[in-house]
Amino acid sequence: MNLRKGKLSEQTADRLYSMIVEQMLYPAGSKLPNENDLSREMNVSRTTLREAISFLVTQGILEIRRGKGTFVAKELPDKGMDLSSLADVRSRVRASDLFEMRLIFEPATVALACQRATDEELENIRRKAERMEQLSREGGDWPGADQEFHFAIIQASHNEYMRRLYPIINSAVNEILQISHNRKSMQDIAVADNKLILEFLLKRDEAGARHAMSIHMKHLINTLQE
Amino acid sequence: MNLRKGKLSEQTADRLYSMIVEQMLYPAGSKLPNENDLSREMNVSRTTLREAISFLVTQGILEIRRGKGTFVAKELPDKGMDLSSLADVRSRVRASDLFEMRLIFEPATVALACQRATDEELENIRRKAERMEQLSREGGDWPGADQEFHFAIIQASHNEYMRRLYPIINSAVNEILQISHNRKSMQDIAVADNKLILEFLLKRDEAGARHAMSIHMKHLINTLQE
DNA sequence: TTTAACTATGTTGTATGATGACATTGTACT
DNA sequence: AGTACAATGTCATCATACAACATAGTTAAA
Numbered sequence: 001m002n003l004r005k006g007k008l009s010e011q012t013a014d015r016l017y018s019m020i021v022e023q024m025l026y027p028a029g030s031k032l033p034n035e036n037d038l039s040r041e042m043n044v045s046r047t048t049l050r051e052a053i054s055f056l057v058t059q060g061i062l063e064i065r066r067g068k069g070t071f072v073a074k075e076l077p078d079k080g081m082d083l084s085s086l087a088d089v090r091s092r093v094r095a096s097d098l099f100e101m102r103l104i105f106e107p108a109t110v111a112l113a114c115q116r117a118t119d120e121e122l123e124n125i126r127r128k129a130e131r132m133e134q135l136s137r138e139g140g141d142w143p144g145a146d147q148e149f150h151f152a153i154i155q156a157s158h159n160e161y162m163r164r165l166y167p168i169i170n171s172a173v174n175e176i177l178q179i180s181h182n183r184k185s186m187q188d189i190a191v192a193d194n195k196l197i198l199e200f201l202l203k204r205d206e207a208g209a210r211h212a213m214s215i216h217m218k219h220l221i222n223t224l225q226e
Numbered sequence: 227m228n229l230r231k232g233k234l235s236e237q238t239a240d241r242l243y244s245m246i247v248e249q250m251l252y253p254a255g256s257k258l259p260n261e262n263d264l265s266r267e268m269n270v271s272r273t274t275l276r277e278a279i280s281f282l283v284t285q286g287i288l289e290i291r292r293g294k295g296t297f298v299a300k301e302l303p304d305k306g307m308d309l310s311s312l313a314d315v316r317s318r319v320r321a322s323d324l325f326e327m328r329l330i331f332e333p334a335t336v337a338l339a340c341q342r343a344t345d346e347e348l349e350n351i352r353r354k355a356e357r358m359e360q361l362s363r364e365g366g367d368w369p370g371a372d373q374e375f376h377f378a379i380i381q382a383s384h385n386e387y388m389r390r391l392y393p394i395i396n397s398a399v400n401e402i403l404q405i406s407h408n409r410k411s412m413q414d415i416a417v418a419d420n421k422l423i424l425e426f427l428l429k430r431d432e433a434g435a436r437h438a439m440s441i442h443m444k445h446l447i448n449t450l451q452e
Numbered sequence: 453t454t455t456a457a458c459t460a461t462g463t464t465g466t467a468t469g470a471t472g473a474c475a476t477t478g479t480a481c482t
Numbered sequence: 483a484g485t486a487c488a489a490t491g492t493c494a495t496c497a498t499a500c501a502a503c504a505t506a507g508t509t510a511a512a
Contacts, residue, residue: 034463045496051280058284066464067503097385108330161327260492271467292493293474
C-alpha cells in the first residue's frame with residue numbers, strides 16, 4: 001500500500017485544495033464539514049486531515065475558528081498579499097511613492113528611537129555613522145554602511161513591525177539607487193544628513209531628529225528627480 | 227489550567243523557535259531530539275509538538291527527514307523578506323507595535339487623500355462611511371464595512387506602496403479583533419470617529435483629517451489595552 | 453417581562469497509545 | 483568478502499478519549 005508520492009497529509013492538502021478552488025465545492029467564506037465527518041469522507045484519519053488543514057491555513061486558504069468550525073478564506077490569497085512585489089521596482093510602482101512612504105516612516109521611527117534607545121544602541125548607531133563616513137572617504141561600500149546606520153535606528157525604535165518592514169523598503173531603494181546617475185551627490189548628502197540626524201539622536205531630541213530625517217528624505221527625493 | 231493566550235501548539239512553536247534562534251541550544255544544521263523525548267522535555271503531547279514543528283517547517287526554520295530525524299535548517303530564512311509574518315499574529319509581534327505603526331501610517335495617508343482624492347473618490351468614501359454606520363445599527367458586518375472605508379481612503383491617497391501594504395496590516399488587525407473582548411465599545415468608537423474623519427476629509431482639511439485619524443487610532447489603542 | 457445563570461450541543465484543541473513506513477546499523481550465513 | 487536479513491531509531495498515521503471554546507436554547511430569579 002501507500003504507493004505514490006510524498007506524505008499522505010500533503011496529498012490530502014492537495015485534494016482539499018482542489019475541492020475548494022477547482023471544484024468549488026466550498027465557496028469563499030463557507031464552512032467546511034467538521035473534522036470528524038470530513039476525515040471520514042476523505043478516507044484519512046482526523047490527525048492527517050488536521051495536518052492538511054493546518055498547512056492550508058498557513059497558505060491563507062483556510063481559517064480556523066475554535067469552537068465554530070473551519071472556513072474558506074473570504075478572499076483567497078491575493079497578489080496584494082505578496083509583498084515581495086513591493087521590493088520590486090519592475091512592478092511599475094513609482095519611485096516617488098516609495099520615498100513618500102519613507103518620508104512618513106523614517107522620521108517617525110527616529111523619533112521613537114529617541115525615546116526608547118538604550119545607551120548601547122545609541123553608541124552602536126554612532127559607530128555605524130562613523131564607519132559610513134570613513135568608507136565614504138575611502139571609496140568603500142558606503143551605501144551598505146549607510147543602510148546599516150538606518151537599520152540600527154529602526155532597531156532602536158523597538159517596534160517589531162517596523163524592523164521587519166524595513167528590509168523590504170530597503171531593497172526597493174537599492175534597485176532605484178542602482179539606476180540612479182548622480183550617486184556622487186547622493187553620497188555627499190548622506191554624509192552630511194547622517195551627521196545631522198546623529199546629532200539630535202544622541203541628544204534624544206525627538207523633534208530635532210524627526211526634522212533632520214525629514215530633511216534627509218527631501219534631499220533624496222530632490223536628488224532623484226534631477 | 228491553560229490560562230494564557232492562544233493555542234498551546236503555537237506557544238510551543240514560539241518556545242521551540244526561541245530555543246533555536248535565541249538560546250541557540252540547537253545550532254544550524256544540528257539534529258533535534260526525537261519527538262517522544264522532546265515532547266516530554268517541553269511538557270506537551272507529541273501531537274502538539276508535531277504541530278509546532280510542522281509550523282516551523284513551513285517557516286523554513288526546521289527540516290524533517292523521515293526515518294532520520296528533525297533538523298535545524300542550514301541557513302535560517304531571512305526574516306525581513308517574509309512579510310507574510312507581518313500578517314501573522316502567531317509571530318508574537320506585540321499588538322501595540324502594530325497599532326503604533328498604524329498611528330504613523332493612517333494619519334499621514336488621510337492627509338494625502340485630502341490633497342489628491344478625486345470628487346468621485348470622496349463620494350465613494352462617504353458612501354462607505356454611511357454603509358458602515360447602517361450595518362452597525364442593524365448588527366451587520368460592520369468591521370468589514372469599516373475596513374472598506376479605511377481602504378477607500380488609502381486608495382484615495384494615490385500611493386501604490388501604501389495600497390499594497392494595507393491588506394497586510396489589515397489582516398493582522400483582524401486577528402487581533404478576533405480575540406478582543408470589547409468589540410461593542412470598539413463599534414461605538416468606530417462609528418463616531420469615522421464621522422469625524424469624514425467631516426474633515428470632505429472639506430479637504432488636511433490637518434483636521436490627520437488629527438481625526440490620530441484620535442481614532444488612540445481610541446483603538448486605549449480600548450485594546452483595557 | 454427581563455435578565456441572568458445554567459444546560460445542551462457542536463466544534464476545534466490536546467493527550468495517549470499503538471502501529472506503519474522509512475533509513476541506518478549491526479549480524480549471521482553463504 | 484559479500485549479501486541477505488534482523489534490529490533499532492525515527493517520523494507518519496491511525497483510533498479514541500477528553501478538554502476548551504462558542505453558541506443557542508432553557509430555566510430560574512429579579
